[in-house]
Amino acid sequence: MEVLKIATAGSVDDGKSTLIGRLLYDTQSLTSDKIEAIDKSSRKKGLDYLDFSLATDGLVAEREQGITIDVAHIYFSTKKKSYIIADTPGHVEYTRNMVTGASTSQASIILIDARKGVIEQTYRHFFINNLLRVKEVVVAINKMDLVNYSEEVFNEIVADFRKLQEESDFKEQKLTFIPVSALWGENIAEKSTAMPWYNGDTVLEHLEDIKAEDFQETSQARFAVQTVIRPKTDEHHDFRGYAGKITGNSLKVGDEVTVLPSLTTSTIKEIFFFDEKFQEAPAGSSVTITLNDDINVARGNTLVKSSEVPKESKRLNATICWMDGKALVPGSKYVLQHNTNGVMAKIDKIEGQVSTDFGGISEASSLQLNEIGQVSIKLSKSIFADNFEKNKANGRFILVDTQTNTTSGVGFIK
Numbered sequence: 001m002e003v004l005k006i007a008t009a010g011s012v013d014d015g016k017s018t019l020i021g022r023l024l025y026d027t028q029s030l031t032s033d034k035i036e037a038i039d040k041s042s043r044k045k046g047l048d049y050l051d052f053s054l055a056t057d058g059l060v061a062e063r064e065q066g067i068t069i070d071v072a073h074i075y076f077s078t079k080k081k082s083y084i085i086a087d088t089p090g091h092v093e094y095t096r097n098m099v100t101g102a103s104t105s106q107a108s109i110i111l112i113d114a115r116k117g118v119i120e121q122t123y124r125h126f127f128i129n130n131l132l133r134v135k136e137v138v139v140a141i142n143k144m145d146l147v148n149y150s151e152e153v154f155n156e157i158v159a160d161f162r163k164l165q166e167e168s169d170f171k172e173q174k175l176t177f178i179p180v181s182a183l184w185g186e187n188i189a190e191k192s193t194a195m196p197w198y199n200g201d202t203v204l205e206h207l208e209d210i211k212a213e214d215f216q217e218t219s220q221a222r223f224a225v226q227t228v229i230r231p232k233t234d235e236h237h238d239f240r241g242y243a244g245k246i247t248g249n250s251l252k253v254g255d256e257v258t259v260l261p262s263l264t265t266s267t268i269k270e271i272f273f274f275d276e277k278f279q280e281a282p283a284g285s286s287v288t289i290t291l292n293d294d295i296n297v298a299r300g301n302t303l304v305k306s307s308e309v310p311k312e313s314k315r316l317n318a319t320i321c322w323m324d325g326k327a328l329v330p331g332s333k334y335v336l337q338h339n340t341n342g343v344m345a346k347i348d349k350i351e352g353q354v355s356t357d358f359g360g361i362s363e364a365s366s367l368q369l370n371e372i373g374q375v376s377i378k379l380s381k382s383i384f385a386d387n388f389e390k391n392k393a394n395g396r397f398i399l400v401d402t403q404t405n406t407t408s409g410v411g412f413i414k
Contacts, residue, residue: 021052
């Protein structure tokens with residue numbers, strides 16, 4: 001079944017968790033004991049309705065404060081599709097969590113409180129979706145019941161958001177505006193009778209209509225080797241295969257490939273998915289590949305088509321979201337993990353801090369927790385990387401602190 005990965009974003013009390021809980025409820029994805037627990041907790045809080053935010057807030061602090069702190073991944077299915085929703089916190093101090101949740105998402109839902117309209121946090125949420133090149137964004141204008149389901153209020157917010165969109169350099173992004181009341185289920189899974197002026201799809205209808213091919217990268221094929229398969233059994237005594245995931249584009253039997261970083265070449269002999277053979281495997285496939293030549297290939301290597309070898313470089317310019325309590329400063333050293341390949345890296349220069357309200361770049365001597373900046377990095381040895389905008393999988397990396405083994409930052413190559 002087709003799987004759609006979705007990130008959510010919104011300010012405090014905009015209703016992200018309630019919207020997700022309502023989606024789970026309306027698609028019969030909540031068990032009876034979960035509904036009973038929500039009902040009991042809602043009554044204990046003195047509410048005369050089901051508080052669906054309790055369906056997703058897993059941490060005690062989240063339930064007590066009524067806010068989302070950590071990224072929660074929620075799974076549910078309909079007859080058409082399976083969904084993985086990253087319920088991410090919207091506070092500025094949790095920018096790293098928003099980036100984490102959106103980094104693997106194909107679509108995003110940005111919530112706006114109809115009473116507040118477009119605010120500073122909205123700029124940040126939209127900026128992150130632009131930074132991560134999320135193609136499909138649903139702008140759910142929530143709590144329409146608190147503004148008397150006003151079409152005028154909805155249109156004003158849409159106009160304000162369109163002005164914000166003009167600041168974006170990601171022109172392929174598609175925006176869909178939906179007026180909703182997550183609390184009462186208006187335009188979540190069922191069309192609202194309180195807003196007859198809205199003729200578009202509900203949130204669920206829109207998500208159901210999104211197709212996986214809409215997110216397929218039309219870039220160059222990359223195959224990062226995860227492990228070498230050597231069964232050494234009587235049946236497969238001489239078998240040597242390379243397991244990993246294809247990104248960017250398809251690979252097929254007979255393709256001439258180059259192994260990076262050694263630059264040795266061969267051709268694809270076989271493509272396996274478990275015990276089945278295929279002539280071609282599309283991007284997104286986790287497969288095992290064998291080659292016609294007995295050459296040295298190991299974990300950390302990458303197979304690419306020989307006509308599509310990426311640029312080799314020992315210096316990177318990248319946009320980094322800093323995730324560590326210890327500030328990023330010039331001269332500091334980290335392991336740069338690029339796909340399955342890890343190299344030592346030194347921060348050469350911080351070009352500046354990026355404003356998440358589309359305000360441009362300002363001078364900075366360091367990057368603090370949750371800040372985003374432009375950084376120049378020197379590497380101990382060359383890597384073969386792509387521009388993030390052209391190939392997401394081969395254009396991103398993480399920085400790992402060698403002393404604490406902490407993932408300190410995530411980077412996007414320019």
